[in-house]
Amino acid sequence: MNVRELALDTLLAIEQKGAYSHLQLNDAIRKGRLDGRDAALLTEIVYGTVQRRDTLDYYLAPFLRKARRLELWVRVLLRLTLYQMVYLDRVPDRAAIFEAVEIAKRRGHRGIASLVNGVLRTIGREGLPSLDAIIDSEKRLAVATSHPEWLVRRWIKQYGLEETARMCETNLRPPPSTARVNRLRATVEEALDRLRAEGMEAVPGLVAPDAVRAAKGNLAHTETFRSGWLTIQDESSMLVARALDPSPGERVLDCCAAPGGKTTHIAERMDGRGEVVAVDVHEHKVKLIEQQAQRLGLGCITALALDSRRLGERFAPESFDRILVDAPCTGFGVIRRKPEIKYTKGKDDVAALIEVQQAILRAAAPLLKKGGTLVYSTCTIEREENEEAIARFLADHPDFSLDDRLAERMPDAVRPHVQAGMLQLLPHYFDSDGFFIARLRKKVQ
Numbered sequence: 001m002n003v004r005e006l007a008l009d010t011l012l013a014i015e016q017k018g019a020y021s022h023l024q025l026n027d028a029i030r031k032g033r034l035d036g037r038d039a040a041l042l043t044e045i046v047y048g049t050v051q052r053r054d055t056l057d058y059y060l061a062p063f064l065r066k067a068r069r070l071e072l073w074v075r076v077l078l079r080l081t082l083y084q085m086v087y088l089d090r091v092p093d094r095a096a097i098f099e100a101v102e103i104a105k106r107r108g109h110r111g112i113a114s115l116v117n118g119v120l121r122t123i124g125r126e127g128l129p130s131l132d133a134i135i136d137s138e139k140r141l142a143v144a145t146s147h148p149e150w151l152v153r154r155w156i157k158q159y160g161l162e163e164t165a166r167m168c169e170t171n172l173r174p175p176p177s178t179a180r181v182n183r184l185r186a187t188v189e190e191a192l193d194r195l196r197a198e199g200m201e202a203v204p205g206l207v208a209p210d211a212v213r214a215a216k217g218n219l220a221h222t223e224t225f226r227s228g229w230l231t232i233q234d235e236s237s238m239l240v241a242r243a244l245d246p247s248p249g250e251r252v253l254d255c256c257a258a259p260g261g262k263t264t265h266i267a268e269r270m271d272g273r274g275e276v277v278a279v280d281v282h283e284h285k286v287k288l289i290e291q292q293a294q295r296l297g298l299g300c301i302t303a304l305a306l307d308s309r310r311l312g313e314r315f316a317p318e319s320f321d322r323i324l325v326d327a328p329c330t331g332f333g334v335i336r337r338k339p340e341i342k343y344t345k346g347k348d349d350v351a352a353l354i355e356v357q358q359a360i361l362r363a364a365a366p367l368l369k370k371g372g373t374l375v376y377s378t379c380t381i382e383r384e385e386n387e388e389a390i391a392r393f394l395a396d397h398p399d400f401s402l403d404d405r406l407a408e409r410m411p412d413a414v415r416p417h418v419q420a421g422m423l424q425l426l427p428h429y430f431d432s433d434g435f436f437i438a439r440l441r442k443k444v445q
Contacts, residue, residue: 003038004080004099005106007045011076014050014340021050021340048087049080050339051172054146056082059128063119074112077103081120086128093124141165145172147342151332158383163426167381170428175336177214178205179230180238180261182296183268186229188212194224207413207430208238210265228296233261234334236425236435237379240326241265243423243437244375245409248273250321255308255364258285260292260301262326262377267298277320278303279311309356311363318369325364327357329378329385333427333434354384361393365400365442373403374440379433381426386436390422399443406439 001009010028013019025046029039049056056079064070064078081100084091097120104113134140138161142152145168155164181191188204191212195202200222205211212219212230219225220232240262246252248271257263257278267276278289278301289303306314308325330345330353331338361376368374376393378385394400402421410418413430417423423437 001032002099003034003042004045004096005103006032006034007042007049007080008073008077008103010042010046011049011080012073014046015072015076018340018344020338021046022338044088045080045083047174047339049076049083051336052083052087052146053079053343054143054148056086056146058131058143059086059123060119062129063122071108071112073107074104074116078116078119081116082123085120085124093120097121097124137161141168145169147171150347151342155381159381159426166428167426167434170431171335171339171342173336175234175433176431177219178211178233178235179214179219179225180208180210180233180265181212182229182231182264183210184272184297185227191224191229194229195219195222198222198224200224205235205238207411207432208235208242209411210238211235226295231261231264231292231296233265234433234435235430236333236432237261238265239410239414239423239425239435240324240375240377240437241269242409242411243377243406243439244322244324244373246270246274246276246322250274251319252276253311253315253320253323253364253367254278255311255323255325255360256280256328257303257326258282258288260289260303262324263289263301263303264292264296264298266324267293267300268296270300272298272300274300276301277315279306279308281305281307309359309363311360311367315367317366318372320367320372321369322373323364323368323375325357325360325374325376327353327360327376327378327385327389329353329357329380330382331379333379333381333425333436336427337433350382350384354389357385357389358392361389362396365393365397368442370442370444372442374400374442376436376438376440378436380436381424381434386424386438387422390438390440394440400440401443403439403441406437409439 010024013024081096084096085093101113101117104116131144142149147168181188200217201215202212254263258280263278283305286303286305293301331341335342404421406421407415407418421439425435427434
């Protein structure tokens with residue numbers, strides 16, 4: 001099976017089964033036994049087609065007026081081929097069209113192949129319809145950046161048109177490849193030297209002091225990673241353990257911990273001394289935490305399968321010095337990594353997740369010692385899940401207050417974005433994931 005046919009199957013699995021793009025892609029690369037070049041092309045076509053889905057459909061619409069009952073696989077084939085024609089300079093149009101027609105012949109019949117050929121060649125001859133034809137500016141932004149219109153309108157209300165436009169455009173770019181250096185094994189400089197010796201092009205991170213960025217190559221495929229010097233993690237995510245600021249010898253609870261990136265960072269910042277209890281509702285994901293702890297040489301982590309809304313059934317009141325609630329969320333801050341979520345999440349998901357987030361916070365709060373620290377984080381930019389969630393929690397828990405010293409624990413570049421103990425990073429600020437962090441203190445009296 002060639003790369004484009006593999007891309008078609010991968011995109012259909014994402015569309016029909018709701019599969020996560022990164023997992024489906026990894027599976028396709030493994031089963032297809034693709035070399036580096038083909039794997040890169042497959043990744044580009046799959047991610048690009050998902051990221052630009054609505055824009056591609058807008059471009060295709062005038063040429064499909066006579067094909068209302070188009071089968072899904074034909075539509076997806078047209079999308080992925082048009083993506084190559086519009087966005088990939090190194091793929092000649094004639095090569096992309098030829099491949100599409102051949103696939104149409106094998107999967108369908110001559111009539112479908114003729115339709116695919118006709119639509120694509122007509123677009124090549126007549127050009128794409130202009131986005132300027134969309135009069136409504138908010139709708140035009142939604143189509144141009146392939147985001148749901150309801151979501152764009154919602155973000156504009158929260159952040160304004162200019163910030164929303166920059167955020168939507170950033171969501172179309174590939175995310176940077178970053179990793180955290182295990183401070184118990186190496187410094188950033190030592191890790192960079194070792195990566196360069198392996199042939200990697202890597203530089204220090206832009207924001208987090210523990211971060212390295214790959215300019216070229218895959219950090220997860222290096223011996224530096226395999227030997228426990230690195231953890232693959234976005235830079236904004238690295239700020240969470242820094243906000244929690246744990247000390248050696250403390251007992252720390254990490255709720256919703258899988259796959260363990262923040263758990264292991266907490267343990268590293270404790271110099272491997274004390275106890276980090278990592279809880280996740282999924283049994284199979286608990287194993288991922290244990291594997292990470294073993295690879296990094298961190299023996300102070302205890303991983304458990306448990307619904308964090310039921311923490312009180314397992315742990316005694318005031319039995320932790322610090323607690324991290326990295327809450328389940330809509331994930332609108334990581335659309336670059338999981339582009340399908342912008343199509344699959346709706347307004348109802350936001351409302352449902354808010355209740356889960358509050359339930360976890362209510363369960364975690366009694367377990368924290370007086371004077372202890374609770375950090376709440378999400379990888380979303382939804383104010384209802386972030387600032388408003390904290391306001392609601394504080395209204396119900398007067399024994400907690402926001403810690404206005406959060407800024408002191410953040411890198412210099414991030415401090416201007418901290419307000420009253422809360423930090424909201426949008427994806428275009430530092431080319432990182434969109435992330436929210438709030439630091440709370442439990443009052444002594």
